[in-house]
Amino acid sequence: MRLRTTSTQRTYRYVRLALIGATVFLALSVGIEIAGGDPLPSISSAYYTPAGPVFVGALSAIALALLALSGRSLEQALLDVAAVLALAIAYLPTAVAGPGSGCPGATACVPDAVMPTVVNNAVAVASVVLLGVIAALILARVQGTTSRGVTLTAATVAALVVAGAVWAGVSPTSFFVIVHEAAAVGFFLLIAAVAALAAWRPHPRSSRGRGVRLAYGAVAVAIVLTLAALVGALLAGVDTAAVPVILWGEAVSVALFAVFWLVQTIELWNEVDPTLRL
Numbered sequence: 001m002r003l004r005t006t007s008t009q010r011t012y013r014y015v016r017l018a019l020i021g022a023t024v025f026l027a028l029s030v031g032i033e034i035a036g037g038d039p040l041p042s043i044s045s046a047y048y049t050p051a052g053p054v055f056v057g058a059l060s061a062i063a064l065a066l067l068a069l070s071g072r073s074l075e076q077a078l079l080d081v082a083a084v085l086a087l088a089i090a091y092l093p094t095a096v097a098g099p100g101s102g103c104p105g106a107t108a109c110v111p112d113a114v115m116p117t118v119v120n121n122a123v124a125v126a127s128v129v130l131l132g133v134i135a136a137l138i139l140a141r142v143q144g145t146t147s148r149g150v151t152l153t154a155a156t157v158a159a160l161v162v163a164g165a166v167w168a169g170v171s172p173t174s175f176f177v178i179v180h181e182a183a184a185v186g187f188f189l190l191i192a193a194v195a196a197l198a199a200w201r202p203h204p205r206s207s208r209g210r211g212v213r214l215a216y217g218a219v220a221v222a223i224v225l226t227l228a229a230l231v232g233a234l235l236a237g238v239d240t241a242a243v244p245v246i247l248w249g250e251a252v253s254v255a256l257f258a259v260f261w262l263v264q265t266i267e268l269w270n271e272v273d274p275t276l277r278l
Contacts, residue, residue, distance in 0.1 A: 009271070015068050016265040022061040023258040027251075029054035042246040043254065044094035044180060048114070059090035067132075075194045077153040082190040084129055084157050088164070088183035091121040095177045098241075110176040118176070122168070126161050133158050188223050188253045195220035195260050215263045219256050226252045 029051040030043050038049055046055045066083035069076065095108035102111035110118055133154045140146040168175040199216035230249035238245055 012069070012271070013265065013269060015065050016261055016268075019062060019065045019261045020258055020265065022058045022065065023254060023261075025054060025061075026058035027254065027258075029058075039244070040247060041240055041244055042094065043250040044089070044184065044246075045096060047093040048096065048111075056090045059086050063087045063090070074149070075197050077149055077156075078190045078194050078197075080153050081156055081160070082187050082194075084160060085183045085187040085190070087125050087129070089180060089187060091118070091125050092176070092179050092183065093118060094180040108177055109173075126165060129161050130158060184250075185227060188227060188257070191257055191260060192220045192223035195223070198260075198264070212263060212267050216260070219260045219263070223253060223256050226256070 026043075030040065030046050033046060033049050033051040034040055040046060040049070043055075046052060063083040063086040066079045066086065069079060093110055093114065095103075095110055097103050097106055097108040101109075102113055103109040136150070137146075137154050140150045164175070164179065167179070195216045199213050199220060226249055230245060233245045233249075234240075240246055
């Protein structure tokens with residue numbers, strides 16, 4: 001028996017599946033690099049390896065997929081901001097240190113060899129995000145969907161871009177050392193918040209409904225605990241060269257991100273109007 005679906009249903013299904021696929025794509029590329037004998041200290045450091053193009057491409061795909069999920073809920077507003085942070089994670093690489101990094105002594109930095117690429121990409125990303133904000137506001141006005149939430153989301157995204165540009169202009173050294181990690185933490189906290197909101201909203205009073213709610217809640221709590229454990233380990237002075245806690249923390253967080261979208265895909269697979277929820 002052939003099940004009838006709308007083109008909108010199929011589109012939303014494929015967008016959610018694309019989020020899972022992009023995450024698996026990233027994980028496979030990083031895994032291949034590690035299996036090949038490259039002891040990466042973190043997933044983010046894959047930017048500087050042969051896995052770099054996949055790292056940037058997968059995160060770009062994730063950002064675009066998050067933006068493609070239309071809606072006017074609080075969850076969607078958070079995902080819009082998360083999409084911008086995903087672009088920052090992709091195009092503003094983590095700082096590196098140690099022999100062969102090109103950085104002086106033990107100081108972490110973004111190597112001079114890649115700085116022209118980073119600056120070019122950062123300016124392009126900032127520009128297209130600001131253009132996207134303007135386009136979103138114009139479309140909302142034309143379609144009659146302007147709301148306080150739309151305006152606040154647009155203002156938040158614009159403020160992040162402007163603040164980043166000012167920071168980079170005033171203190172470029174600290175900006176390039178900190179911004180990648182700050183964006184990554186912000187991204188996963190937003191995903192945790194979205195998962196928590198998904199757990200909070202009403203679900204059918206059935207075993208499946210309870211299971212979905214528990215899954216969302218577990219993802220939210222696990223992401224927060226993972227980030228807290230990672231920060232705690234770094235503050236405690238754990239030798240990340242001997243114990244790759246950053247790699248483990250990022251790997252768990254990425255896996256939880258994929259789990260969230262797997263649950264979301266299963267829950268909303270037959271949703272008649274996916275625009276009403278995520």
